[in-house]
Amino acid sequence: MSLRTVAKIVTAHEQAEGAGARVRRSIGIMNQRNFDPFLMFDHFSSSGTNGFPEHPHRGQETITLVLNGSIAHEDFTGSKGILYPGDLQFMTAGKGVVHSEMPVPNPDGSPTIGLQLWVDLPNNMKGVKPRYRDLREWEIPEVVTDNGKVTIKVISGKSHGVESVKELAYTPINYYYYKVRAGGEFKQELQKGYNYWLYVLQGNQFVLNGDTKVGQYQNAFFNEEGDHITGKNAATKDTDANEVQFILVGGKKLNQEVVQYGPFVAANREGIQKAFMDYQYGRNGFENIKTWRTLISGGVTPEMIEGPLNGNLEKRAAKKRAFLEKQEQKKVAAAAEPVLVKDEL
Numbered sequence: 001m002s003l004r005t006v007a008k009i010v011t012a013h014e015q016a017e018g019a020g021a022r023v024r025r026s027i028g029i030m031n032q033r034n035f036d037p038f039l040m041f042d043h044f045s046s047s048g049t050n051g052f053p054e055h056p057h058r059g060q061e062t063i064t065l066v067l068n069g070s071i072a073h074e075d076f077t078g079s080k081g082i083l084y085p086g087d088l089q090f091m092t093a094g095k096g097v098v099h100s101e102m103p104v105p106n107p108d109g110s111p112t113i114g115l116q117l118w119v120d121l122p123n124n125m126k127g128v129k130p131r132y133r134d135l136r137e138w139e140i141p142e143v144v145t146d147n148g149k150v151t152i153k154v155i156s157g158k159s160h161g162v163e164s165v166k167e168l169a170y171t172p173i174n175y176y177y178y179k180v181r182a183g184g185e186f187k188q189e190l191q192k193g194y195n196y197w198l199y200v201l202q203g204n205q206f207v208l209n210g211d212t213k214v215g216q217y218q219n220a221f222f223n224e225e226g227d228h229i230t231g232k233n234a235a236t237k238d239t240d241a242n243e244v245q246f247i248l249v250g251g252k253k254l255n256q257e258v259v260q261y262g263p264f265v266a267a268n269r270e271g272i273q274k275a276f277m278d279y280q281y282g283r284n285g286f287e288n289i290k291t292w293r294t295l296i297s298g299g300v301t302p303e304m305i306e307g308p309l310n311g312n313l314e315k316r317a318a319k320k321r322a323f324l325e326k327q328e329q330k331k332v333a334a335a336a337e338p339v340l341v342k343d344e345l
Helices: 269-281 302-306 313-336
Strands: 006-011 014-017 021-027 038-046 052-057 060-068 070-075 080-083 088-092 097-104 112-120 131-135 142-145 150-159 162-164 173-180 185-189 194-202 206-208 212-214 218-222 228-233 244-252 259-261 264-266
Touching: 006 212, 021 218, 038 194, 060 070, 060 173, 070 112, 112 244, 150 185, 173 185, 173 228, 212 218, 259 269, 264 269
Parallel strands: none
Antiparallel strands: 006 218, 014 021, 021 038, 038 112, 052 097, 060 088, 060 112, 070 080, 070 097, 088 131, 142 150, 150 162, 150 173, 173 244, 185 228, 194 218, 194 244, 206 212, 206 228, 259 264
16 A cells, blocks of 8 residues: 655635635636646635625536535526535536525624535536535534544545445545544545545644645645555644644546636537537527526525525424434344344355
């Protein structure tokens, strides 16, 4: 087994984006144009009516994870809803979609904070029908290792024997959310043929592979060779402030040229020109733009949350209880199954 070494570290500097939102971008910038199959990565913050009003996408997928607060979404196919802390949404734009993503006002006035990835689609799938897959926080398996010092949410992939295999994106993705207390150490296996990177959300005492320090808001991009990485929180005092939090993301390499202009991705330049014309004239996937009227782009109200956005917290809590009860029943049933000994086989 060999370590996958760090090729580059990029610091994500804050900038304006959307309509008054702020983002820290570390893929899709001058220092890191893309990272096959990833096109963009934003650590975003928005509040009030400062968000991402209606805008188009084509030829790609987006993955959104909410860290704090909640965000409402809608698109011109009729899909709409709310993502709460810990929830994810995987959106395939495919042949074309126009959508809005706006923060839900928090009672304490704090901003909605989250992460969004843009992922390239294989060229032969850029024209697929748009679709959504939501993953609620209680559906994500969690692993605790190193005597409780390391906690891993296995959003997609396999870590420490726990596997989360779901068809979340057409382009295969591994996605892990790590929390490492002071002194905590880990080893994470990686898949061959995948490009991996790691972004630190919190902490400045994180050391990769025994010799590479990665600080808050820094993104470490790994080389292609090697089947695992190691990490340690070098802090000596175990406090919440010293906890290291980061995401580790990998994507199967597509090995194709990236032809992109803003939210449009195509197999060639002609495809980009066609995307602009199709969007402008409402055709070839953008037909719904002629009749669609956005609900949330001007801001999210309590009436929207309880009504068309179906974001009632009591109903959400009931769904969570039902899911957890079902999982517990499965565990009890599995434990009750008889174990066959050799003579019984």
